[in-house]
Amino acid sequence: MTVVDAGALAAWVREFARLVHEQRDTLTQLDSAIGDADHGANLDRGMTAAVAALEATPSDDPAAVLKTVATTLIKTVGGASGPLYGTFFLRASGALAGGDGAALAAALRAGYDGVVARGKAERGDKTMLDALGPACDALDEALAAGKALDEALGAAAEAAAQGRDATEPLVARKGRASYLGERSAGHVDPGAASATLLLEAAATALAG
Numbered sequence: 066m067t068v069v070d071a072g073a074l075a076a077w078v079r080e081f082a083r084l085v086h087e088q089r090d091t092l093t094q095l096d097s098a099i100g101d102a103d104h105g106a107n108l109d110r111g112m113t114a115a116v117a118a119l120e121a122t123p124s125d126d127p128a129a130v131l132k133t134v135a136t137t138l139i140k141t142v143g144g145a146s147g148p149l150y151g152t153f154f155l156r157a158s159g160a161l162a163g164g165d166g167a168a169l170a171a172a173l174r175a176g177y178d179g180v181v182a183r184g185k186a187e188r189g190d191k192t193m194l195d196a197l198g199p200a201c202d203a204l205d206e207a208l209a210a211g212k213a214l215d216e217a218l219g220a221a222a223e224a225a226a227q228g229r230d231a232t233e234p235l236v237a238r239k240g241r242a243s244y245l246g247e248r249s250a251g252h253v254d255p256g257a258a259s260a261t262l263l264l265e266a267a268a269t270a271l272a273g
């Protein structure tokens with residue numbers, strides 16, 4: 066069953082870009098508390114460019130769609146999140162084999178593993194991994210239980226949001242926020258908030 070084709074993935078990317086644009090100020094406010102107040106601007110610039118790149122070079126190849134997003138993010142976003150989200154999409158692109166829910170879950174898992182390898186962080190370090198990791202687990206679990214993709218992606222988005230909220234009390238151990246030490250506690254991690262938008266966009270756009 067092919068539900069996750071190139072068109073569906075492009076719709077996911079557009080929905081993520083729309084959410085990032087809509088929540089740009091919120092993401093920047095989170096980053097102003099424990100970083101340098103640019104996460105919303107960084108990601109909005111990158112995802113606006115990614116949508117433009119997909120429009121300029123449309124493709125029927127699902128892996129090519131994700132790769133275009135990856136290279137655009139790496140090119141246009143300075144800071145930690147550009148290379149990390151770029152790596153996420155690049156690894157997901159390389160791992161995508163098929164157009165069903167299981168193929169999507171494997172691609173997202175490969176993207177997550179790529180961010181771990183590139184950023185040398187782990188869960189609990191107060192980063193985007195705290196949303197991405199639980200989302201991958203929830204997606205795998207729901208699909209293994211025989212849930213339809215739309216329900217499974219809904220569970221993944223919910224797990225991401227819980228992971229995001231759970232970053233609030235944590236002390237950051239990676240990225241700029243870690244420079245604050247104990248003072249980073251008491252704030253939600255901006256990257257975990259944007260990663261939740263990525264999963265919410267998937268639940269909306271890839272519901273098939």
Ligand code: ADP
Nearest residue numbers: 104107144145146184186192193239240255256
């Ligand atoms: P910068 O911190 O360079 O200004 P952004 O503000 O765009 O970049 O992104 C910050 C986010 O990047 C953090 O909130 C965190 O979620 C994520 N991040 C930073 N370092 C790492 C890392 N080593 N591994 C995973 N995510 C990270």
Ligand code: MG
Nearest residue numbers: 100101103104
């Ligand atoms: Mg920042």
Ligand code: MG
Nearest residue numbers: 101103144145
């Ligand atoms: Mg910065």
